[in-house]
Amino acid sequence: MPKDMVQITPEILIQDNRSPRSRELMTVWEEAKRMRNLLIVHDCGDARVSSADVLGRVGLVALNSIASANTREDISEDPFAFVYPHYAAKAVLINGHYDGDTVINGEPPKGCGGLGERAKITPEKNELGTIETAAQYVAELIEHSDVVIQTLVSAARVAKMTDAPIYAALVDHLANRWSPIAIINSGTITTPIPLSALFAYDPKQIYRDGMPEMQIQDDRSLLSDLVHENQIQMAQTLKRDPEFRKHQKVQDPHTILFSTDVRSPRIRYPSLSGPNTMFRVRVPYEKVAGKMVGISPQHLESSFAQSQYPISHTIGSIPGKPFYSTRNFIIETPDMDLSREVAGKLVKKDWMQPWINQEGGKILVAQVVHAETTHAETMKI
Numbered sequence: 001m002p003k004d005m006v007q008i009t010p011e012i013l014i015q016d017n018r019s020p021r022s023r024e025l026m027t028v029w030e031e032a033k034r035m036r037n038l039l040i041v042h043d044c045g046d047a048r049v050s051s052a053d054v055l056g057r058v059g060l061v062a063l064n065s066i067a068s069a070n071t072r073e074d075i076s077e078d079p080f081a082f083v084y085p086h087y088a089a090k091a092v093l094i095n096g097h098y099d100g101d102t103v104i105n106g107e108p109p110k111g112c113g114g115l116g117e118r119a120k121i122t123p124e125k126n127e128l129g130t131i132e133t134a135a136q137y138v139a140e141l142i143e144h145s146d147v148v149i150q151t152l153v154s155a156a157r158v159a160k161m162t163d164a165p166i167y168a169a170l171v172d173h174l175a176n177r178w179s180p181i182a183i184i185n186s187g188t189i190t191t192p193i194p195l196s197a198l199f200a201y202d203p204k205q206i207y208r209d210g211m212p213e214m215q216i217q218d219d220r221s222l223l224s225d226l227v228h229e230n231q232i233q234m235a236q237t238l239k240r241d242p243e244f245r246k247h248q249k250v251q252d253p254h255t256i257l258f259s260t261d262v263r264s265p266r267i268r269y270p271s272l273s274g275p276n277t278m279f280r281v282r283v284p285y286e287k288v289a290g291k292m293v294g295i296s297p298q299h300l301e302s303s304f305a306q307s308q309y310p311i312s313h314t315i316g317s318i319p320g321k322p323f324y325s326t327r328n329f330i331i332e333t334p335d336m337d338l339s340r341e342v343a344g345k346l347v348k349k350d351w352m353q354p355w356i357n358q359e360g361g362k363i364l365v366a367q368v369v370h371a372e373t374t375h376a377e378t379m380k381i
Contacts, residue, residue, distance in 0.1 A: 005254070005325065006254035006255070006272075006277075006325065006327065006328065007327070007328070007362075008254075008255060008272065008328045008330070008362075008364060009364075009378070010364060010366070010376035010377050010378060012272070013269070013272070013330070013364060013366065013373060013376045014373050014375075014376055016268075016269045016270065016271045016272050017268055017269060017372065017373040018372070018373075019270065019271065021270045021271075022267065022268060022269070022270050025058050025266075025267040025270065026263070026267060026268075026371055028058040028059065029058050029059055029060075029263060029267055029371075031059075032058065032059025032088075033059070033088045034088075035088075036087065036088045036089075036090065037059055037088070037090050038059050038060065038061055038086070038088045038089050038090060039051075039057065039059060039060050039061070039089070039090060039091055039092070039093055040060075040061045040063065040083060040084055040086065040089045040091070040092040040093070040164070041060050041061065041062055041063065041092075041093040041095065042063040042064070042065070042068045042070070042080075042092070042093070042094050042095065042154065042158070043062065043063070043064050043068060043095050043097075043280075044064065044065070044066060044067055044068050044095070044096070044097055044112060044114065045064040045065060045066055045279055045280045045281055045282075045306060046097060046112065046113065046173065046251055046279070047251050047252075047253035047275075047276050047277060047278055047279045047280070048097070048173040048248050048251055048275060048276050049095065049097045049171055049173050050062070050264060050265075050266060050273075050275070050280075051093065051095060051264070052264040052265075052266035052267070053176060053233065053237070053266065053274065053275050054095075054171055054176045054178050054230060054233060055178065055226060055229050055230055055233060056229050056230075056232065056233040056236075057229065058267060060263075060264055061083060061086065061089070061262045061263075062262060062263065062264040062280070062282065063080050063083065063262065063282050064280040064281060064282040065141075065281075065282065065306065066113075066114035066134070066137060066138065066141075066142070066306050066309060067096070067112055067114035067115050067118070067138075067142050067150055068094055068095060068096055068150070068151065068154050069114070069141050069142045069143070069150060069153075069154055070141065070284075070302075078157070078158075078161065079284030079299045079302070080282075080284060081161050082287060083262065084158055084161045084162040084164070085161060085162040085163070085164070089162070089164050090164065090222065091164050091165045091166070091167060091222060092158055092162060092164050092165070092166045092167070093166075093167045093169060093226075094151055094154045094155040094158060094166065094167070094168050094169070095151070095169050095170070095171050095178070096112065096115075096147040096148070096150060096151035096154075096168075096169075096170050096171070097111060097112055097147070097170065097171040097172070097173045098110065098111040098112060098147050098170060098171075098172060098173070098211075099111030099172070099173065099174060099249075100172035100173075100174045100175055100177070101174060101249075103207075103210050103211055104207075105207060105208065105209065105210055106203065106204040106207050106208060107203055107204075107207055108145075108146045108147065108148070108203050108206070108207060109147065109207075109211065111147075111173060112147060113251070113309065113322075114137075114138055114142055114309070115142065115144075115145045115146070115147055115150060116145070117134070117135070117138045117142075118138050118139075118142040118144070118145040118150075119145035121138065121139050131298075131301055131302045131305045132301050132304070132305055133305050133308055133351075134305055134306065134308040134309040134312065136305060137302065137305040137306055137309075141302075144201075146201070146203065146206075147170060148170070148181060148193070148198075148206055148212065149198065149201065151168050151169070151170065151181070152168055152181070152182060152191075152198065154168075155167075155168035155182065155184055156184065156189075159184040159187075163186075165183060165184070165185040165222075166183065166184040166185070167180055167182075167183055167223065167226075168180070168181050168182040168183075168184070168191075169181060170211060172211075173248055174245045174248050174249065175234060175244075175245060175248075176230070176233060176234055176237055176244075176248075176275070177230065177234060178226065178227070178230040179211060179213040179214075180213070180214045180216070180223060180226075180227070181193065181212050181213060181214060182214070183214075183223070190214075191212075191214070192212055192213070192214055192215070193206055193212045194206075237275070244275070247275070247276060248275065248276060250320065250321065250322055251276065251279075251322045251323065252276060252321075252322060252323060252324055252325045252326070253276060253277050253278050253279045253310070253323070253325065253326055254277055254278075254325050254326065254327060254328055255272070255277065255278045255279070255326070255327075255328040255329070255330060256278070256279045256280075256281065256307055256310055256311070256326060256328070256329045256330070257278045257279070257280045257281070257330050257332070258281045258283060258303065258307060258329065258330060258331045258332070258342075258346075259280070259281070259282065259283060259330070259331075259332040259333075259368065260282075260283045260284075260285050260292065260295070260332060260333045260334065260368070261332060261368045261371060262282070263371045265278050265280065267371070268368075268371055268373070279310045279323075279326070281303050281306045281307055283295060283299070283300070283303045283333070284296075284299040284303070285299075285333070292333075292334050294338065295333070295338070295342070300342065300345070304345075304346060304349065307329075307346070308349070308351050310323050310326055311326075311329075311351060311352060311355045311361075312351060314326045314355055314359055314361070315354045315355060315358065315359065326361075327359070327360065327361055327362060328361075328362055328364065329346075329361060329362070329363045329364070330363075330364045330366060331343050331346070331363065331364070331365050331366065332366045332367070332368045332373070333367070333368070334367065334368060334369050335367060336365070336366075336367040336375055339365045339366060339367060340365055340379075343363055343365045343379050346363070347363070347379070347381060356381055362378060362379075363378070363379040363381065364376055364377070364378055364379070365377055365378075365379050
């Protein structure tokens with residue numbers, strides 16, 4: 001897709017957010033919340049992986065971070081700690097992802113850019129400090145370069161913060177196939193993977209028969225429902241786009257969505273979003289008495305660091321390479337002044353200047369309140 005194919009304006013953004021389709025989806029989301037039937041889902045920010053597309057569910061609280069690894073050893077530092085035990089949450093899903101073409105028996109697959117970068121770093125990690133770059137984010141917050149291990153590590157940490165069941169799963173982003181690998185419930189883990197192979201890290205055992213996967217019975221449980229929903233979504237996706245696998249091979253979104261809102265962009269911007277369209281950075285915020293009061297400097301810098309990953313790959317990219325089409329950067333918070341403040345800090349980053357000056361990148365600043373984009377404007381740089 002050429003870079004100049006998708007030019008998002010404030011008018012286009014607001015129009016999509018207020019479209020009949022968006023209103024319809026938000027009504028469904030609110031009903032899921034009322035019925036306490038929301039799923040808290042932590043996906044990678046990768047534009048090719050979105051549970052809204054993979055599962056076809058609307059009632060999702062969509063969290064995103066590179067490699068689904070936005071947790072730390074000290075769980076009090078987890079920026080989403082207050083989200084996981086939400087009263088309306090039926091379960092929590094932690095999803096890793098991989099490229100199905102790289103699956104080889106006895107070896108871990110590839111495909112997640114963050115895990116690929118982690119594989120280049122020595123196991124020793126320095127004392128956690130301020131995270132300001134994508135490299136620091138990968139080094140400090142991603143525990144392991146293996147998608148199974150990292151997904152299970154993230155799931156185990158989240159299990160300490162909520163009594164809701166945790167489903168750890170993997171997504172083949174070439175087919176959007178969702179495969180559960182473990183359930184953590186009431187302190188017990190159920191998984192087909194030998195625990196000895198996990199603790200000793202034996203990839204030959206973990207991937208002995210290819211990708212590990214739980215055997216699912218058609219018992220109308222949440223797990224079997226999710227697998228069934230995923231199968232329906234895969235069939236519908238291929239019907240709409242017979243070359244879907246080809247289009248998912250390279251990550252090339254038109255937009256980076258830097259947002260505090262926990263609804264999936266598939267709900268809020270149904271026309272602008274979809275597979276391989278938006279790299280998503282979910283920005284943690286501080287809450288007092290249930291109301292957002294701001295974004296901590298630490299969490300803002302960590303979110304900026306994740307944004308550097310797609311920005312850095314856009315510079316000098318050519319057709320067919322990652323992030324060639326990434327021209328739009330949308331910043332959303334519930335307060336327009338805060339959004340402008342965040343944007344002002346972002347453009348001061350040295351790594352943003354080549355994207356703006358050489359690649360013609362554009363920043364949109366918006367205010368979003370209860371999923372409604374009430375105001376948007378193009379930042380004057």
